[in-house]
Amino acid sequence: MTGGPRRWVLASRPGKDLKASDFDLQSFTPADLAEGEVRVRIEHHTVAPGVRAKLMAATYAARIELGNTIPGNAVGVVEASRHPKFAAGDRVSGFLGWASVAVMPGGELDKLDAELFEGGVPLATGVGLLGMSGLTAYFGLLKIGRLKAGETVLVSSAAGAVGSVVGQIARIHDCDVLGLAGDDDKCADIVAESGYDAAINYKTHSDLGGAIKAARPDGVDVFFDNVGGETLLAGFQNLRAFGRVVVCGAMSVYDGAPAPMMPALTPSLRQTVQAFICPDFVAEFPAARRQIAQWIREGKLKHRPTVVQGIERAAEAFVGQFNGQTGPRPIVSVD
Numbered sequence: 001m002t003g004g005p006r007r008w009v010l011a012s013r014p015g016k017d018l019k020a021s022d023f024d025l026q027s028f029t030p031a032d033l034a035e036g037e038v039r040v041r042i043e044h045h046t047v048a049p050g051v052r053a054k055l056m057a058a059t060y061a062a063r064i065e066l067g068n069t070i071p072g073n074a075v076g077v078v079e080a081s082r083h084p085k086f087a088a089g090d091r092v093s094g095f096l097g098w099a100s101v102a103v104m105p106g107g108e109l110d111k112l113d114a115e116l117f118e119g120g121v122p123l124a125t126g127v128g129l130l131g132m133s134g135l136t137a138y139f140g141l142l143k144i145g146r147l148k149a150g151e152t153v154l155v156s157s158a159a160g161a162v163g164s165v166v167g168q169i170a171r172i173h174d175c176d177v178l179g180l181a182g183d184d185d186k187c188a189d190i191v192a193e194s195g196y197d198a199a200i201n202y203k204t205h206s207d208l209g210g211a212i213k214a215a216r217p218d219g220v221d222v223f224f225d226n227v228g229g230e231t232l233l234a235g236f237q238n239l240r241a242f243g244r245v246v247v248c249g250a251m252s253v254y255d256g257a258p259a260p261m262m263p264a265l266t267p268s269l270r271q272t273v274q275a276f277i278c279p280d281f282v283a284e285f286p287a288a289r290r291q292i293a294q295w296i297r298e299g300k301l302k303h304r305p306t307v308v309q310g311i312e313r314a315a316e317a318f319v320g321q322f323n324g325q326t327g328p329r330p331i332v333s334v335d
């Protein structure tokens, strides 16, 4: 493999047996810039688990076709620009993909102002707290969950990139926060570091709904769900009157596993179940990023990714999220 531009493409369509060899790291020559386009040297990119759903079928984005670059949120530096808003040296983020270089229409990129990173805010937060995972936690909890100070919040995949931020933002709002995670170390870690008051290792309970009920007998006001399937049902059955379920992700059914039916809502309980995607809030990203950066400077939000060094490890890191081999909150540092 040369040191030139590289990108990961889909080599074969995975079934339930997702494996790193379904992806291929290829050298390529970036296209010449057309009017309005920008070439970006990518520094960090995500390997978000939601990509698995896009391998199976169209979601809000098109299905990923064989030979196509794998999509992902990324942060990088502008190398060349034919867009009036961007100049060489600007730091930008966008869905640039699992690649070292990408050419994109400028209209699909966000400029990350240098002030965001003042006061010790790490650059890699561009794909963490200031990227899609932080923004998803922020808008999901505050806009979809309509969080109020002092409420009780339940979060699934609580140690994940999104879940760990949800816990911290809920803590900033003086909430009581209960997390679900897949091993005892993750449970201890999110209580120590991510704002959680308590955590349940869901793998040790055959009756998850009952375990949540034992931990919070009065129920929860907001359930922020990243997992779907049986987990969604277990959280929903613990929802108080006027409670809100934030349907953020569906980790447990991205491989095509059948999802159980949601129970009917009971009118007298006036509960809300709402799914959302973060790009719905794109107009509000700049203000949200300023608030998140401020919380980082104040020490209220911590950035704790597993940094995967080298673009050549991206596929392995992606697959490892589904079998416990990858550390929490992975981001790929391209060089």
Ligand SMILES: NC(=O)c1ccc[n+]([C@@H]2O[C@H](COP(=O)([O-])OP(=O)(O)OC[C@H]3O[C@@H](n4cnc5c(N)ncnc54)[C@H](OP(=O)(O)O)[C@@H]3O)[C@@H](O)[C@H]2O)c1
Binding pocket: 048, 049, 050, 051, 132, 133, 136, 157, 158, 159, 160, 161, 162, 163, 180, 181, 182, 183, 186, 226, 227, 247, 248, 249, 250, 251, 252, 253, 276, 277, 278, 279, 321, 322, 328, 329
């Ligand atoms: N709506 C949006 O706009 C939006 C934006 C970004 C992300 N998302 C979604 O939000 C969710 C969280 O994203 P993320 O990037 O922070 O990922 P994540 O939560 O870090 O996902 C990886 C973790 O999911 C858990 N997991 C894996 N398989 C599971 C299963 N079968 N059942 C339950 N848990 C399982 C594992 O944690 P444990 O060891 O704790 O089980 C794993 O470490 C994902 O579903 C993602 O697709 C939605």
